[in-house]
Amino acid sequence: MRVFGIIGYPLGHSFSQKYFTEKFQREGIDDCKYESYAIKHIDELEQVLKQQPQLEGLNITIPHKQSVLSLLDDSTNIPFGLNACNCIRIVDGKLIGYNTDVIGFERSVSPQLNSHHTKALILGNGGAAEAVKFVLRQLNINYKIVSRKIHKDAELTYADLDETIIKGNLLIINTTPVGTFPEVDACPEIPYQYLTPQHFLYDLVYNPEKSLFLRKGEEHGALIKNGYEMLVVQAEESWDIWNNG
Numbered sequence: 001m002r003v004f005g006i007i008g009y010p011l012g013h014s015f016s017q018k019y020f021t022e023k024f025q026r027e028g029i030d031d032c033k034y035e036s037y038a039i040k041h042i043d044e045l046e047q048v049l050k051q052q053p054q055l056e057g058l059n060i061t062i063p064h065k066q067s068v069l070s071l072l073d074d075s076t077n078i079p080f081g082l083n084a085c086n087c088i089r090i091v092d093g094k095l096i097g098y099n100t101d102v103i104g105f106e107r108s109v110s111p112q113l114n115s116h117h118t119k120a121l122i123l124g125n126g127g128a129a130e131a132v133k134f135v136l137r138q139l140n141i142n143y144k145i146v147s148r149k150i151h152k153d154a155e156l157t158y159a160d161l162d163e164t165i166i167k168g169n170l171l172i173i174n175t176t177p178v179g180t181f182p183e184v185d186a187c188p189e190i191p192y193q194y195l196t197p198q199h200f201l202y203d204l205v206y207n208p209e210k211s212l213f214l215r216k217g218e219e220h221g222a223l224i225k226n227g228y229e230m231l232v233v234q235a236e237e238s239w240d241i242w243n244n245g
Helices: 016-026 042-051 067-071 101-112 127-138 163-168 212-219 228-244
Strands: 002-008 032-038 055-060 087-091 094-098 119-123 142-147 154-157 171-174 200-203 223-226
Touching: 002 016, 002 042, 016 032, 016 228, 042 067, 055 228, 067 094, 087 228, 101 127, 101 200, 101 223, 101 228, 119 127, 119 163, 127 142, 200 212, 212 223
Parallel strands: 002 032, 002 055, 119 142, 119 171, 142 154, 171 200, 200 223
Antiparallel strands: 055 087, 087 094
């Protein structure tokens, strides 16, 4: 039996196990299974690997996409300047890192962009934001990071956001887990009253299908999209890596 899985914490919201289990059933792949490994600290990965020596591949989710980098035996497949790993292929006990979030986000967001989407706000600065930043750089879209506190990468806090900033950045991407089920009544604290039909709000959250962040954008006529397609694309890219390298 071939074994694949996901590490992160918590994993109650995880898309991957449900997706791959259904994929294996749908496609008649009866020699594979996909497991969830909820680990609080990345150091616990070593124990997972010892207990599951047959593991061939892993997905990595919050909060380990950056901390896992130090454990990789090979990170040459992760593009330069991308400080996150969400996919590992295990070959002869060696951990080979990849990032499939990049292609997932790029394929999901690009068809929706218009010529006026030249400046963006990225809400959050964790591992999930790394792929977003990378893709926006490739698309020549200038961005600013919004975080709860100012630090070397985040030049804006939520308290700094005003009408000028919101109307000057017509692409707003939520990379935080705020609003994920069951906390469906939560949303990033931005001044939604300044949104316009020219805005595009993208939420990496996919559960619920329409988060409060997206609903508030829709109320002001903004284009909205959740992260489901991104997750499907990155999952299929992971499957291809595990099977073809």
